[in-house]
């Protein structure tokens with residue numbers, strides 16, 4: 001008997017049980033999404049044009065967390081294609097953080113001392129409209145079979161590399177078999193001390209956190225850290241709590257990075273609730289990023305001054321261990337740049 005989840009919006013079909021099946025049934029048509037949420041398309045003019053270059057993509061379980069009829073819902077605004085994306089704004093670029101210049105071989109980024117990042121796949125479960133890699137040429141810069149060997153050889157030959165970050169796209173989009181194959185290779189490199197996965201799946205497709213996946217991660221010889229990506233407390237409901245708690249119980253370090261987004265989470269209540277919800281589920285707030293100036297996302301930008309004020313307020317309300325570090329990524333720097341007030 002297939003498992004189905006009760007739903008609140010009449011036009012949404014039952015969610016299938018398997019995460020891969022859920023992925024294949026993600027919503028990709030902006031008008032279908034609006035219809036499911038009972039929102040008139042006139043509120044989002046040019047949504048279909050905006051979805052041409054960077055296709056709208058949302059799993060049905062994420063749609064369930066959006067309030068029907070609410071055009072300002074903080075989850076809807078993260079994922080809904082809009083005409084603002086078509087505007088050309090000075091300073092907003094295709095590769096805002098200089099990824100391509102930091103790639104010694106396809107699919108491997110080496111920006112910072114002691115750690116490298118592998119672009120394991122170009123695929124994600126969801127398309128976040130503010131994504132700094134929304135224009136990234138994945139087809140030329142994800143490792144094919146030969147490049148995987150090159151990437152592993154690059155790491156093996158450099159004993160000063162002690163940490164590998166699996167990113168993408170989203171590394172947890174890979175099947176268990178493919179993920180295990182990559183991790184197996186990394187597990188055999190003696191100088192690696194830590195493995196980190198940057199993933200949004202525990203928050204947008206929580207059924208991906210299966211017992212099998214946890215077993216793969218738990219049996220790695222290196223310490224494993226998962227950096228999730230949640231921007232708003234409404235993203236973390238019961239299924240996501242269950243997934244996060246299962247990872248936490250398995251002894252995996254859980255951190256969160258989020259992006260400060262205008263009209264979505266640039267208010268004190270949203271930030272406070274997010275930090276508290278994360279901690280309640282075993283996740284420590286890690287980074288709050290200022291928006292990377294990627295073409296098509298200028299309408300999400302919150303000023304640095306407002307961000308600093310928010311952090312001051314947050315510090316007055318929460319203990320230090322619940323406060324993320326406000327950072328900006330600048331191309332060519334040897335770490336993320338902390339942002340402080342005067």
Ligand code: SF4
Nearest residue numbers: 124127128131169200
């Ligand atoms: S999940 Fe991450 S990589 Fe994928 S679109 Fe969202 S922000 Fe970008």
